[in-house]
Amino acid sequence: MLRLFYPWEYAEDIYGIDYRKLFARGFRGLIFDIDNTLVPHGADSTPDVDAFFRELKDIGFQTLVLSNNDEERVLRFLKNIDALYICDANKPYPKSYHKAVDMLGGDRKKVVCIGDQVFTDIFGANLSGIPSILVHFIRKPGETDIGIRRKTEQKVLRFYWRSKSMRHRLGDILLSGKEEGVI
Numbered sequence: 001m002l003r004l005f006y007p008w009e010y011a012e013d014i015y016g017i018d019y020r021k022l023f024a025r026g027f028r029g030l031i032f033d034i035d036n037t038l039v040p041h042g043a044d045s046t047p048d049v050d051a052f053f054r055e056l057k058d059i060g061f062q063t064l065v066l067s068n069n070d071e072e073r074v075l076r077f078l079k080n081i082d083a084l085y086i087c088d089a090n091k092p093y094p095k096s097y098h099k100a101v102d103m104l105g106g107d108r109k110k111v112v113c114i115g116d117q118v119f120t121d122i123f124g125a126n127l128s129g130i131p132s133i134l135v136h137f138i139r140k141p142g143e144t145d146i147g148i149r150r151k152t153e154q155k156v157l158r159f160y161w162r163s164k165s166m167r168h169r170l171g172d173i174l175l176s177g178k179e180e181g182v183i
């Protein structure tokens with residue numbers, strides 16, 4: 001059962017992934033969580049994140065942000081980004097993941113879901129049959145209290161780190177970074 005919470009790969013952040021390799025392996029769509037994955041919770045996008053999405057488009061990817069937040073927050077984030085979106089996604093329930101796959105061409109085997117939360121982003125992707133990458137969550141400056149949900153995530157991940165067969169299921173797509181995420 002724990003396997004339903006295991007990502008296919010872990011990266012320190014969104015910049016630690018070799019997207020060109022993912023594209024070369026046949027992936028064409030990327031689903032991103034917003035909060036704590038791309039920017040700190042509730043924050044607007046930054047010039048770096050805007051440029052990141054342009055780079056993904058240049059590689060050839062279609063991108064989609066899948067957020068449990070409302071449309072106002074999602075559109076504020078996407079002000080300078082050309083990406084599809086689904087708001088009020090109700091993750092981890094699979095319905096919006098299936099809709100996202102449809103919007104990205106319809107083949108869930110060509111899509112990767114990237115997010116910071118084991119119990120929403122990754123669990124939902126696994127329930128929907130979509131490969132996933134867990135990234136370490138972005139903290140606001142000075143934020144130290146990680147909360148009970150993050151502690152529970154770490155307990156699950158302790159088993160994941162030991163499970164060699166469940167790690168690196170997308171191949172060697174990491175640009176750099178630590179092997180394990182430690183809060």
Ligand SMILES: [Mg+2]
Pocket residue numbers: 033034035036037115116117
């Ligand atoms: Mg998040």
